[in-house]
Amino acid sequence: MIMPESIMPSLQDIQKAAERLNGVATRTPLLPSIILSEELGAQVFIKPENLQRVGAFKFRGAYNRLCQLSDTEKARGVVAFSSGNHAQGVALAAKLLDIHAIIVMPTDAPVMKRDNTLGYGAEVIEYDRETESREEIADAIAADRKSVVVSSFEDFDIITGQGTAGLEIMEQGQELGITFDQFFCPIGGGGLISGCATAIKGISPATEIYGIEPEGFDDVKRSLEMGSRQSNKQQAGSLCDALLSPSPGINTFPIMQKYLESVLTVNDDEALVAVKYAWDKLKLVVEPGGAVALAALLAGKVDVREKTICLLFSGGNVDAAIFELALGR
């Protein structure tokens, strides 16, 4: 099922989202990395969305969605499901807009992510990732309360909100007089990369867009190869907890079909190597799922030599035990 291009988000839609987020979301810097440039033989820039509010890009889309709800919708509260970063994004956006939020989170969600979600004032309901359907739980709550379900990647305003990270990359690159040959971005359900690709391709059609998924959760890679949406066999079992969406979004898949060069996969070991590299050499705290773009590059999965590239760190919310596992490598 291909979404008609006429209803796909445009660069202008992302620019409008950026206006809504102006002064609310953090304009994260574009960091040139001399050490990574030497390591990869490329001119490397990092967009550190781990430095975004809630420690992940997810605040962008959540706020862009929630700020446009009607007063009636705001009064009824919102429901969302997420392993953690979308949970935190919705919880903080709801707090800032004075909206009650109920978040359905898996029992194996990182403790930091659950604690922060509670800390922003949201109500958390747990489910078992292997045996229960988070969609069904969220839908039941929403039906009962007539609440809006805030999708983590299917929604137009979520996609355009996440895309503001890509718009900033282009604006910040232009300030430096830089054109990017390649952009590398983690993929869960595809909201971030769809929005970013829309902004980047809208300004620089020649920039190649690469997505990165965890091994065993390569639904987007297989879907693009098959030409139709495929699902993952497993729902859990990777340290990249932020990237375990079961299949590409109905709305993000056609955007990814249109814009993505290809999708690379990395295993947990490679993700941990990247987490340690970011700590050791870049002095940035990145969670395993947030570091998969760096992981793919450090593992040499694509030729970047002599290129000007940007890679995005999507989040930095990681429990100490997992972080120490990375440092021990």
Next chain:
Amino acid sequence: MIMPESIMPSLQDIQKAAERLNGVATRTPLLPSIILSEELGAQVFIKPENLQRVGAFKFRGAYNRLCQLSDTEKARGVVAFSSGNHAQGVALAAKLLDIHAIIVMPTDAPVMKRDNTLGYGAEVIEYDRETESREEIADAIAADRKSVVVSSFEDFDIITGQGTAGLEIMEQGQELGITFDQFFCPIGGGGLISGCATAIKGISPATEIYGIEPEGFDDVKRSLEMGSRQSNKQQAGSLCDALLSPSPGINTFPIMQKYLESVLTVNDDEALVAVKYAWDKLKLVVEPGGAVALAALLAGKVDVREKTICLLFSGGNVDAAIFELALGR
């Protein structure tokens, strides 16, 4: 002994240093922190010099010094002593300028700092911090080879090089339309804070400058109170290995006398709390000595409410064992 003002570095001297470092040192971003602003009830900005080349501000001064050596001096090589960050700064600057560097490092220097110094191609000679004089060892090597000794904080070009961090803070603040009420900066020998204060006070005389030292190594605090240079009783015994200079510099002391509002002290526990906070909430990797400004603010040692403030992270080179000690808090 007060240095005549006529030979103190000026704002213009720091601007000249910035020209030498343009395109060589990283222009680290000025990061607004919403979460820290809420925590402290202030408008908080961070200058993350842990994101500088070699993971610390020290590259600025080292390059500014070494790039001005004569060809004869360059050919004879340089000597420096340092527990690690200055070591790395001199080693990398020397590598870039094709100069042989010998670095005298204490046996208890962090492994990461020694390994990186070796990695940049420097020759490392170890000494015992408690029983040997690093100055004497370095002077003997320098006399033998007719080499320049690159001081970590006494030298004019070192001070002006470090001051470029302060100049950037003012330029980046001006771009945002911000005037800083207060600036918070770690103190070892005083090179960084002297240079930064010169730049900041040169542009904004009303900005208050606060220095932070580790408890038990508060030589600058006591020196300012006594009106003459005092020494620390101990030479080792703090996790803030970057800040254990025995006494204020002859050349930095009068600059600190002129510009500093006061000096605060923090203990190792408070420094570790700040290291963890930076990891947890800011997603930045900071070493204990690099985090003392944040430590002082989190411990409520000075009133910052309603103020617009900037704090500087001076470095992020920390061994995994110490980092995990912080995460375990």
